[in-house]
Amino acid sequence: MKGAKELFFYVTVSCGMTLATSVFTMISGLFEITTGPGALVGIALAGFFCLIIALSIGELASMYPSAPAVRTYLKTAFGDRASLLLVYLYLISVVLVAGLESFIFSQVFHAAFPAATALPTIVILLCAITAVNLVGLELPRSVQMIATVGVVLFIAISGSLGFLSPRIPLTGQIGPVTPELLRSLPAAAGLAVFLYMGFEWVTPVGLRPSSYHWKVPISMAISVGVLIITFGVFVLGAASQLPRHIISSTPVPQVGYLTAIYGPTGVYLALALALAATVSTFNAGIMGGSRLIYLLAREGHFPEWCASLSLRTGAPVAAVLLLSSLALVSAIAVMAWGAALLVAVIGAAIICVLYAAFLLSALVLRKRRPDAPRPYRNRLWSPLQWFGVIALPLLGLQTLISEPSLGTRPVYGGALALILAALLTRVYGVPRPAGPGDKAPVPATQSFS
Amino acid sequence: MWTSEKRTYENVLQDFKDRFNGNPRAQKLVKDWNRIVLLDSTDTGSKFGLVVKDQVMVEVRPMCDFDEEADGVVHLQAEEDVLQEIFAGRYNPATALVDGALAVYSPDRDKVKLEALAMVIWRLG
Numbered sequence: 001m002k003g004a005k006e007l008f009f010y011v012t013v014s015c016g017m018t019l020a021t022s023v024f025t026m027i028s029g030l031f032e033i034t035t036g037p038g039a040l041v042g043i044a045l046a047g048f049f050c051l052i053i054a055l056s057i058g059e060l061a062s063m064y065p066s067a068p069a070v071r072t073y074l075k076t077a078f079g080d081r082a083s084l085l086l087v088y089l090y091l092i093s094v095v096l097v098a099g100l101e102s103f104i105f106s107q108v109f110h111a112a113f114p115a116a117t118a119l120p121t122i123v124i125l126l127c128a129i130t131a132v133n134l135v136g137l138e139l140p141r142s143v144q145m146i147a148t149v150g151v152v153l154f155i156a157i158s159g160s161l162g163f164l165s166p167r168i169p170l171t172g173q174i175g176p177v178t179p180e181l182l183r184s185l186p187a188a189a190g191l192a193v194f195l196y197m198g199f200e201w202v203t204p205v206g207l208r209p210s211s212y213h214w215k216v217p218i219s220m221a222i223s224v225g226v227l228i229i230t231f232g233v234f235v236l237g238a239a240s241q242l243p244r245h246i247i248s249s250t251p252v253p254q255v256g257y258l259t260a261i262y263g264p265t266g267v268y269l270a271l272a273l274a275l276a277a278t279v280s281t282f283n284a285g286i287m288g289g290s291r292l293i294y295l296l297a298r299e300g301h302f303p304e305w306c307a308s309l310s311l312r313t314g315a316p317v318a319a320v321l322l323l324s325s326l327a328l329v330s331a332i333a334v335m336a337w338g339a340a341l342l343v344a345v346i347g348a349a350i351i352c353v354l355y356a357a358f359l360l361s362a363l364v365l366r367k368r369r370p371d372a373p374r375p376y377r378n379r380l381w382s383p384l385q386w387f388g389v390i391a392l393p394l395l396g397l398q399t400l401i402s403e404p405s406l407g408t409r410p411v412y413g414g415a416l417a418l419i420l421a422a423l424l425t426r427v428y429g430v431p432r433p434a435g436p437g438d439k440a441p442v443p444a445t446q447s448f449s
Numbered sequence: 450m451w452t453s454e455k456r457t458y459e460n461v462l463q464d465f466k467d468r469f470n471g472n473p474r475a476q477k478l479v480k481d482w483n484r485i486v487l488l489d490s491t492d493t494g495s496k497f498g499l500v501v502k503d504q505v506m507v508e509v510r511p512m513c514d515f516d517e518e519a520d521g522v523v524h525l526q527a528e529e530d531v532l533q534e535i536f537a538g539r540y541n542p543a544t545a546l547v548d549g550a551l552a553v554y555s556p557d558r559d560k561v562k563l564e565a566l567a568m569v570i571w572r573l574g
Contacts, residue, residue: 064549298543314561
């Protein structure tokens with residue numbers, strides 16, 4: 001795989017990692033706090049921030065090719081303890097989103113097969129994903145690429161169809177620019193960051209050293225561009241077909257929308273979409289999350305038993321089982337308390353903070369290691385990056401108080417996540433005593449070009 | 450012409466080969482895993498291939514040239530010092546990866562397999 005095809009592969013990996021079923025739950029959340037055009041502006045603003053983040057991460061990826069991004073970039077920039085707090089926060093968001101994703105899948109499945117109840121669907125789904133990860137099965141690259149292209153085209157075409165044959169005139173939704181509308185935009189942008197969550201997971205996937213000179217770095221920016229258009233078109237379509245209160249009243253608005261576009265077949269198309277997302281995004285999320293837990297355990301920053309590997313398959317068995325179990329608990333909590341939007345909002349706030357940390361780490365490393373080889377150097381205006389560093393956490397905070405229906409629960413949830421991450425840092429922040437193979441870390445300044 | 454440093458590095462790799470072939474668990478781990486593990490030094494430019502075939506590490510050979518597109522190549526890139534420490538069992542490859550001192554270009558499964566081999570051969574963790 002070379003040239004344009006290789007770049008295309010990275011773009012599909014990056015896009016594929018974001019296209020979870022729960023993105024539609026977040027679109028529902030956007031319609032709760034703003035109108036269709038407001039949601040569109042929120043998506044564009046979030047996309048703009050993510051473009052800055054993507055280019056900054058691109059530079060970090062070229063400095064540390066194939067490294068686990070969230071651990072390596074933050075560790076080299078902020079040191080062990082501060083970065084661990086962020087990594088634990090990230091893991092908490094992975095668990096929350098995995099639970100949310102399972103629950104949302106069960107809701108789509110229920111829409112297609114009304115006799116199916118949520119809990120057995122969630123359990124079967126998580127068991128299947130766990131088994132796949134334990135066996136160590138991976139989708140062939142070509143299948144991954146085709147699946148992602150199919151999903152992107154399907155969402156974009158479906159959105160276009162709704163937009164081109166509107167039942168509700170979009171112009172009617174563009175009212176005067178009121179202070180209320182403007183006030184909703186920061187929160188809408190913060191929530192919409194969730195839609196792009198995971199685009200950076202392409203960074204360890206580079207096939208060869210030269211891939212990090214520009215292909216992997218640029219692929220993330222292209223992916224964000226594709227996603228801005230895809231989500232934007234879908235939101236335009238949804239706003240043209242369904243009243244705002246209908247979209248915001250369900251965690252699976254895509255089911256109603258696709259039914260409005262394609263008739264009764266739409267439910268099954270929504271299920272096919274959810275299955276495609278589960279096979280690629282959700283599975284890869286569990287795989288990536290369990291690898292991160294395993295790596296932390298190997299470093300002594302997680303319980304030691306999480307560092308076990310299957311000698312037959314090479315799978316990090318304990319980490320996979322732990323993450324799947326936590327995802328099940330999270331899914332049951334979402335189901336029992338009807339907390340889909342709550343979890344999505346907390347996940348969005350965490351991601352805003354983490355993306356700000358990525359931006360800051362790129363800036364810090366520019367100062368601390370100015371001469372370190374950077375085969376790809378972003379041309380961003382650094383005040384723009386600083387603006388992102390300051391604005392993103394504020395957007396995250398705004399997100400926590402954005403949903404009127406949730407009251408102050410997201411604030412408490414966010415605080416709980418932070419306390420849990422701080423506790424984990426306190427307990428596991430001190431690495432275990434050095435043993436065989438635990439050489440003192442060396443400064444990572446060498447060239448990989 | 451070999452410098453004494455290079456010879457030491459090669460000796461470490463030869464020693465690793467012997468350890469590998471003398472370890473039944475390592476051999477079990479590489480069942481149906483025929484690969485060339487390419488060790489590419491960023492500072493010295495030295496390149497060695499550890500050839501694993503039919504559950505045996507058949508040779509450690511200098512590689513002047515290699516095909517990046519070839520199937521079954523697991524490409525490790527680091528300073529020679531780092532590679533030497535890793536293959537002498539003094540630096541855990543997982544830690545080296547996290548430290549940004551080592552880059553591995555391969556499918557995820559191969560990365561995990563290398564980590565498992567390090568655990569088995571050096572009894573890490």
